[in-house]
Amino acid sequence: MIRTARQIGRAMAGLILLLLAGCATVQPWDRDILAEKKMSFNPSPMLQAIDDHIYFSKEASMGGIDAGGGGCGCN
Amino acid sequence: MRLQLEPAKPASALRDILHTAALALLLVPGAAKAADTDPTDRIDFTTLLYGEQSRTQIFEPVVRFTHLMSDGQWVSGQLGIDVITGSSPTGALPSGIVQTRTSASGRTITSPAGQIPMAPFKDRRVSLDGQWQRPWGRLVSSTLGGHFSREKDYQSFGVDGKFSTDLMHRLLNITIGGGVSRDSVFPVGGTPAGLSAGTIIHTGSNAKNVSNVLLGASRILSRVWMVSVNGTRTFESGYLTEPYKLITVENRVTGAPVSSLTDKRPSTRDRSSVLLSSVYHLTDDVVYTSYRYYWDTWNVRSHTIDLKYRRVLDADTYVEPLLRYYQQSSASFYTVGLIQGAPLPEYGTSDYRLGKLRTITVGGTFGFRAGDVPGSFTVRGQYMRQAGDGSPPNAIGIQRNFDLSPSISIFSAVVGYTFDY
Numbered sequence: 168m169i170r171t172a173r174q175i176g177r178a179m180a181g182l183i184l185l186l187l188a189g190c191a192t193v194q195p196w197d198r199d200i201l202a203e204k205k206m207s208f209n210p211s212p213m214l215q216a217i218d219d220h221i222y223f224s225k226e227a228s229m230g231g232i233d234a235g236g237g238g239c240g241c242n
Numbered sequence: 243m244r245l246q247l248e249p250a251k252p253a254s255a256l257r258d259i260l261h262t263a264a265l266a267l268l269l270v271p272g273a274a275k276a277a278d279t280d281p282t283d284r285i286d287f288t289t290l291l292y293g294e295q296s297r298t299q300i301f302e303p304v305v306r307f308t309h310l311m312s313d314g315q316w317v318s319g320q321l322g323i324d325v326i327t328g329s330s331p332t333g334a335l336p337s338g339i340v341q342t343r344t345s346a347s348g349r350t351i352t353s354p355a356g357q358i359p360m361a362p363f364k365d366r367r368v369s370l371d372g373q374w375q376r377p378w379g380r381l382v383s384s385t386l387g388g389h390f391s392r393e394k395d396y397q398s399f400g401v402d403g404k405f406s407t408d409l410m411h412r413l414l415n416i417t418i419g420g421g422v423s424r425d426s427v428f429p430v431g432g433t434p435a436g437l438s439a440g441t442i443i444h445t446g447s448n449a450k451n452v453s454n455v456l457l458g459a460s461r462i463l464s465r466v467w468m469v470s471v472n473g474t475r476t477f478e479s480g481y482l483t484e485p486y487k488l489i490t491v492e493n494r495v496t497g498a499p500v501s502s503l504t505d506k507r508p509s510t511r512d513r514s515s516v517l518l519s520s521v522y523h524l525t526d527d528v529v530y531t532s533y534r535y536y537w538d539t540w541n542v543r544s545h546t547i548d549l550k551y552r553r554v555l556d557a558d559t560y561v562e563p564l565l566r567y568y569q570q571s572s573a574s575f576y577t578v579g580l581i582q583g584a585p586l587p588e589y590g591t592s593d594y595r596l597g598k599l600r601t602i603t604v605g606g607t608f609g610f611r612a613g614d615v616p617g618s619f620t621v622r623g624q625y626m627r628q629a630g631d632g633s634p635p636n637a638i639g640i641q642r643n644f645d646l647s648p649s650i651s652i653f654s655a656v657v658g659y660t661f662d663y
Contacts, residue, residue, distance in 0.1 A: 193413065197465050205528050205552060205560075208460065208470055208519050213288050213306065214607070214622060217656055221292065225628060225652075227570055227596050228536040228544040230454075230474035230515030238369070238389055238423060240396025242595060
């Protein structure tokens with residue numbers, strides 16, 4: 168278990184380093200598409216919140232895009 | 243009507259002042275807003291209709307109000323109400339004969355022969371959420387939030403916060419956050435002792451504390467592509483048992499149910515997750531993909547893959563098919579039943595949600611504007627199919643003849659409306 172956690176931690180640290188070290192450069196005037204609302208990791212927060220609530224009540228997992236607390240006696 | 247027949251009362255000076263003040267409060271923002279060009283407020287309504295085949299039904303309207311300020315700050319408040327009815331599996335095993343038991347609220351429940359025993363329930367949950375986001379200069383922002391929710395046997399109160407900063411000419415964004423929640427569990431009929439025949443040990447509430455931390459990084463990789471990685475750790479302690487779930491004690495040879503014991507789970511649980519996400523823009527359309535790996539100290543491991551494709555039809559209209567696949571392993575103390583006469587384990591549950599499980603979700607969202615009606619609409623339909631291990635290798639006797647975890651079909655529909663003004 169601890170070994171798995173360490174492996175995942177190392178993998179995540181590696182990914183963050185990869186993101187930091189990436190050489191891609193996008194100039195500010197080239198970010199018109201990225202500025203669109205649909206270019207978001209969570210373009211529909213209320214739909215996402217409803218989904219999170221459903222899956223939290225039907226499955227054993229949680230976590231992902233946000234650091235919300237408990238808040239439901241459904242599981 | 244009776245009020246109309248009464249003589250008019252002379253207006254007091256105080257009432258006049260209050261009346262004028264109330265009118266001013268209503269009219270001044272409206273007049274100021276009329277002069278504005280950009281909307282500064284938003285109202286979101288969503289309503290969820292959720293139905294499991296022969297099990298739970300949920301109706302959940304949610305309304306959120308967001309106020310944007312001129313300096314980039316915003317505050318939001320949200321109210322949600324869940325109305326839940328139906329039934330859920332008790333965790334007990336089926337039998338070749340009709341089974342009868344008494345629920346926590348004193349009702350007699352009958353389960354047909356050969357079917358998973360179910361317990362009817364009804365609940366209403368009210369939740370309040372608030373958030374405040376504030377920029378600190380051009381590159382840093384903070385978000386503070388709070389939530390409160392209450393249902394028949396559960397209450398939750400929590401706060402959370404996060405800081406985000408842009409780095410490397412805003413190509414990289416780092417987010418650090420966390421939250422704490424102080425919850426209370428007060429089971430209907432009292433709290434039963436774990437792994438007992440239902441002996442009530444007290445009728446008060448049980449504390450459950452949840453705290454979590456988040457570390458995230460998102461990176462612009464090109465004009466049309468962004469990726470992110472998020473890691474979360476959640477620490478739970480206190481009363482984590484499901485007080486209404488049961489475990490069947492079965493005959494060691496025939497597998498016939500002999501009696502049932504209550505559920506008992508450890509009082510701590512540390513959960514971890516890593517989420518990898520990508521947003522990629524095609525000519526007009528957008529592809530969203532994510533993968534999450536989850537693990538916890540109850541030995542549950544899960545993989546989740548989520549795919550969405552937003553097909554943009556015009557500036558205001560899109561369709562977005564979605565596909566999600568989820569798979570989990572069982573908790574270390576999950577068991578389909580306990581053998582009569584065998585020593586009791588330290589912990590045990592037959593809650594299928596802690597067993598081996600697979601969920602497949604397909605659906606789609608349609609976003610549009612309706613003629614001259616201000617605001618935008620979203621309509622989403624989803625079908626979920628959840629399947630556990632219906633024939634576990636340790637099933638004995640008659641239990642081998644039954645489907646111990648029948649697949650569940652779940653339909654849900656969400657209607658949303660967003661209005662900026």
